[in-house]
Amino acid sequence: MTERKPTGQVAEEVERIALPFLGDVSRFALSLTRDESEADDLVQETFVRAMRGWHTFEVGTDARRWLFTICRNAFLRSRERSHRLVLSEEGDLDAMQAVLGHVYATRAGIGDLFDRIDVGPAIRKAIDGLPEPHHSILVLIDVEEMKYADAAEVLGIPVGTVRSRLFRARRLVQEELIEHARDAHLLDGNGGRGAGEGG
Amino acid sequence: MIKPEKVKFPPDCEVVVRAIWDYLDGNVSADQLAEIEDHLAECEYCVAHTEFERDLIRHIKQLRARHSDPERLRHRVLAAIRDAKSE
Ligand SMILES: [Zn+2]
Numbered sequence: 001m002t003e004r005k006p007t008g009q010v011a012e013e014v015e016r017i018a019l020p021f022l023g024d025v026s027r028f029a030l031s032l033t034r035d036e037s038e039a040d041d042l043v044q045e046t047f048v049r050a051m052r053g054w055h056t057f058e059v060g061t062d063a064r065r066w067l068f069t070i071c072r073n074a075f076l077r078s079r080e081r082s083h084r085l086v087l088s089e090e091g092d093l094d095a096m097q098a099v100l101g102h103v104y105a106t107r108a109g110i111g112d113l114f115d116r117i118d119v120g121p122a123i124r125k126a127i128d129g130l131p132e133p134h135h136s137i138l139v140l141i142d143v144e145e146m147k148y149a150d151a152a153e154v155l156g157i158p159v160g161t162v163r164s165r166l167f168r169a170r171r172l173v174q175e176e177l178i179e180h181a182r183d184a185h186l187l188d189g190n191g192g193r194g195a196g197e198g199g
Numbered sequence: 200m201i202k203p204e205k206v207k208f209p210p211d212c213e214v215v216v217r218a219i220w221d222y223l224d225g226n227v228s229a230d231q232l233a234e235i236e237d238h239l240a241e242c243e244y245c246v247a248h249t250e251f252e253r254d255l256i257r258h259i260k261q262l263r264a265r266h267s268d269p270e271r272l273r274h275r276v277l278a279a280i281r282d283a284k285s286e
Contacts, residue, residue, distance in 0.1 A: 004285070006285075010285035011283075014280050015277070015280060019276070019280070022273055022276060026269070026272060027263060027264045027265075030266065036266065044276055047276045047279060048283045051280055052283065054285055055285070114254045114258060119258055120262065123262060124262055142256055142260060145260075148226075170252075170255070170256070174252070
């Protein structure tokens with residue numbers, strides 16, 4: 001066992017080593033809770049737990065990853081999520097969606113969609129609607145720019161699972177965006193290029 | 200409903216369609232990369248698709264949440280750290 005450090009020294013180390021990641025933890029908490037005041041409570045809880053568990057942190061390792069893990073665990077415990085929205089891994093469906101995504105992207109004039117409308121709100125809505133852990137995976141990797149392996153550690157799941165769920169999450173966001181564009185009549189549902197062919 | 204026979208693109212589009220995220224994330228082997236880039240050099244659809252997905256990820260990245268008052272949060276957390284007892 002390592003020697004326990006006095007509280008004053010722990011506080012000094014937490015301030016020096018962990019606190020610089022406050023912004024990162026705050027953003028992550030916000031993405032988990034989607035509510036700022038709840039997120040602030042979670043951030044405080046994360047740093048208090050970091051204080052208590054500081055003897056388990058190996059100085060020199062990735063403090064951000066360590067804090068994110070604490071944050072996510074604290075979040076899950078605070079939620080007691082009775083209904084866990086977990087998508088099954090439907091390989092065939094995924095493959096089909098990939099192909100459909102390709103068809104729309106290439107045929108329906110979606111290429112310049114990002115230039116034509118403010119897609120931010122639609123993307124935000126799609127991300128907010130993602131089930132866990134797809135939501136966390138997308139946030140960690142695409143927003144926080146974490147490596148697959150680090151996200152896997154934060155979430156306690158294998159890297160292969162991170163990868164397949166990340167891809168699924170992106171596809172869901174993409175579909176939502178395409179749906180949004182179609183509702184706004186920005187797309188030709190049949191795909192521009194093939195429409196009117198062979199009558 | 201989309202009928203499969205109506206969906207026509209060169210069959211080797213599959214190399215891009217299947218590996219598109221790994222490609223964009225930089226997780227493909229040198230061989231795979233060469234195969235994908237060869238295909239992209241001659242397939243405008245896959246170029247469009249790849250650019251679309253790249254743009255999508257770029258837009259997702261831009262949605263980083265912003266705290267309304269980071270200074271207040273910092274003070275609060277700092278106070279909590281100083282109040283807390285380590286174990
Ligand atoms: Zn192609």
